[in-house]
Amino acid sequence: MRFLKFAVVFLFIALPLTAVAAGHEKAKTIDELAKMYDVSSCKGCHAKIYDEWEKSYHATSLIGSPRTMATIASAVKDGIMKEWTKSGVKEIKDIKVEHMLSCLKCHLPQIKNATDAVAQEIAKAAIDGAAGDDDAKAKLKKLGINCITCHNQKALIHKWTDGEPEAGVIYGNKEGAHADGKFKALKKSPIMKESILCGQCHGLGPNFDLTEPTQCATLYGSYLHAYVPAGGNKTCQECHMDKGHFMPGYRDPDQAKKAVTVSVDATGYYFLPKAGDSQPTAKVTVKMLNNAGHRIPDG
Secondary structure, eight states: OGGGTHHHHGGGOOOOOOGGGTTSOOBSSHHHHHHHTOOGGGGGTOHHHHHHHHTSTGGGTTTTTTHHHHHHHHIIIIIIIIIOTTSOOSSGGGOOHHHHHHHHHHHOGGGGGBOHHHHHHHHHHHHHHHTTOHHHHHHHTTOOOOHHIIIIITSOOOHHHHOSOOTTEEEESSOEEOOOSSOOEEEEOTTTTSHHHHHTTSOSSOOTTSSSOOOSOOHHHHIIIIITTTTOOOOHHHHHSTTOTTOOOTTSHHHHHHHEEEEEEEEEEEEEEETTEEEEEEEEEEEEEEOSSSOSSOO
């Protein structure tokens, strides 16, 4: 199963420049980066999928639940500018793209096609947004994990086998023409239905390819080393895309009901330590069964 080949080399492969931005200068503002990765044209032919995606956490991957935005803000203030004393960062103006990769490697892979000015703009917007600034939140909402991220930038992993993602190509489950001005060809990705597609961001643990190794989500490692060896055979997509591109997680009530079964057995009675002295006591037995394909919660 070649989609498991990553085990030897995956952690040490640096993110390449995406084919999407090949030949383009790097974005200097959030607006320029948003335009470079604009997917509004997808809506014309894929309205249902677009609507599902637009409501998902992926679409606003810099804001999230919005725990994500607060965590990015904390990473900047308490990590990059404070605890990471060798980072060379004392103020927002000192931040470079490489500093933000701790968060953005997964939450915004297209940052590789942006200048340090964009990294600074995102860092400031995250801090201001976490403090309640609605304008800052609106700015962050312009960027997210979208169609291009999964169907071009992340669609090929084994570059020596499959090559780099090509400019003007959308990768899916079949070959053919693609009716879009920017993407005219449709090619098959060998990993589109495999969990490793998701595993690129919902990771294995610390990113040792980063100068300051760190990573939040480690679900794929749990899936790969616990669920699969125990006989599990479902992919991430089978569980999280059964409702389409909304891709619910454990925070969504319907998904949580499927992921965890809880039974409670409670017995109330009086315990008498000595004559004339009573103490109300309750005995509660709670059983929780994890039906998910990985540990929960994530992050």
